Amino acid sequence: MKTFSSLSLRQWLTLPYTALVLGVAVLIGTLSYNTGSQAVDTIAMHLLQETVARIGQAVDRHVVGSAAVLEAAFPNGMAAPDKLDKELATLRTRFWIATSLHIDPNNYVYYGNQHGQFYGLWRFNQQDAELRIKLQAEQPRGISHFSGINGIPGEAKLEQKIFEPRARPWYKAGESSAAHTWTSIYIDFRNSELVATRARRVLDIHGSLQGVVATDLSLKRLNDFVSKLSISRNAVAFIIEPDGKLIASSRSPNVARQADGSNARINAADSDDALQRAAYAQVQALIAANHQSVGAITRRFTGPNDEAVELAFDRVRDAAGLDWIIAVAVPRSDFMLGVTANVKRSILIGLLAALVAVGLGLTIVGWISGDLKRLTHAAQEVGAGRLETPLEVHRSDEIGVLANTFRQMQHGLRTDALTGLDNRDEMLRAIARRIEYSRRAGDALPFAVLFVDLNNFKQINDLLGHDIGDRALIEFGHRLRANIRAGDRVARYAGDEFVLMIDDAASLQEAEAVRLHLEEIMRQPLQSVDLFALPGGTLAGAAVGLALYPANGDSADELIAHCDHDMYKRKRASHLGRS
Secondary structure: OHHHHOOOHHHHHHHHHHHHHHHHHHHHHHHHHHHHHHHHHHHHHHHHHHHHHHHHHHHHHHHOHHHHHHHHHOOOOOOOOOOOOOOHHHHHHHHHHHHHHOOOOOOEEEEEEOOOOEEEEEEOOOOEEEEEEEOOOOOOOEEEEEEOOOOOOOOOEEOOOOOOHHHOHHHHHHHHOOOOEEOOOEEEOOOOEEEEEEEEEEEOOOOOEEEEEEEEEEOHHHHHHHHOOOOOOOOEEEEEOOOOEEEEEOOOOOEEEOOOOOEEEOEHHHOOOHHHHHHHHHHHHHHHOOOOOOOOEEEEEEOHHHOEEEEEEEEEEOOOOOEEEEEEEEEHHHHHHHHHHHHHHHHHHHHHHHHHOHHHHHHHHHHHHHHHHHHHHHHHHHHOOOOOOOOOOOOOOHHHHHHHHHHHHHHHHHEOOOOOOEOHHHHHHHHHHHHHHHHHHOOOOOEEEEEEEEOOHHHHHHHHOHHHHHHHHHHHHHHHHHOOOOOOEEEEEEOOEEEEEEOOOOOHHHHHHHHHHHHHHHOOOOOOOOOOOOOOOOOOOEEEEEEEEOOOOOOHHHHHHHHHHHHHHHHHHHHHHHO
């Protein structure tokens, strides 16, 4: 009490309010940290799951073509000849076609039979290739170059060593498996890159083993994709085999040079990156505990330097025995950087407010607290799956940066990354909201759903490549958006499919007019893509299916299913009309 009795009246009037402002500043910092932490947890989970899914899609795109390559080289059910001597021209045609399907990465197809004969075709590019042929078991392979599918091979150069196909791992793997099989990943001695081989046995006319056909799959592009992923400053993403050997990594090489000059694969457990080692140990433990899940599994664990780390991993498998593990690990501090900085600045603002004016400080406290509450509410709504929840926070400081980042995250979760249109989930939610609005209004207010499927689009991807296909999809998406009203919506539904919701379509006649207009504008030539190299008539617009609410369904799924069915009827009718 003696201490307090010695205070002046000015101090009595100043110190309590100053202490109150400082206490409020501390409270704001705590609330800001907690709110940011909640938002980070939601965003981190979505980001990790999305990143693992992106890598999984890249793996699928990389390996999916190998089955088609083998099928083109030796169609299932086609009996292999006993000897290759009289089948060289036929093999060359089929192998050329096979390597044309996915020239990057499946540019090499080869076949060995039980007599020790071998036939392989290696494509350098669209025109140049080489043949690797061995017709006598005791002779070396001859290698000759040629250009074009009908090009005349040059003089064959014999290899120095005798190549015995029947002793190779791919032959033994195909020989012992009744279906497609993947061999172990190995290092290509020519470029020190990882290669996987897909093989399949080929039978003779009696159903007995005659040989094995295989194709090599370079994993360089997959490693490049993972190494260029932009996640956060200290994050690591990697793909491994179940035994821990690295296939691709964003933070370390997958091959190391040995003291004797040879190359050896790196195991994630022996990686130079501490976070990668720790993440692999967690993945091992989760797999050993028999964790089963549909989609990516997320966990938080204590990593190097006792730092909290967010982890997500998933397994990619196929019927041919492929079994790879995808993992992404991000230190939680990477997510919390902006939040921590915001807390520090909030406390500093409180201190300055205490020095300038208690009243101004209290005003700032209320202002910040309101925005933090709105941010918390928006984060909770997004965490509950309501991605369209608006965030009414408009600031230029760190909280504003966090709010803008949050809005960008919301936009990314609702938007198709390629075309900028709504994505599938957002369209389904929009249709469901429109139906719910009609029900609340007490009247089934009509609207139309249109399902657009591009004709023959696969040939653009197959003949001109996926980059050209992506440009075509972007132009088609912009074309659809430009030809509907402001209140209507358009989404990329899947692949080359789009879905539109036409609001206030009062009748079937109005909806039909919209459909005819869309079909007409989709038939117009593309401006961003030159389709001169395609066969005549390859791209002939799009088929548009139509469904009306409530006549054709009272849910989003029913309306989509109806107009999808209607689209296929229209497409079949169009094919019959042309034939």
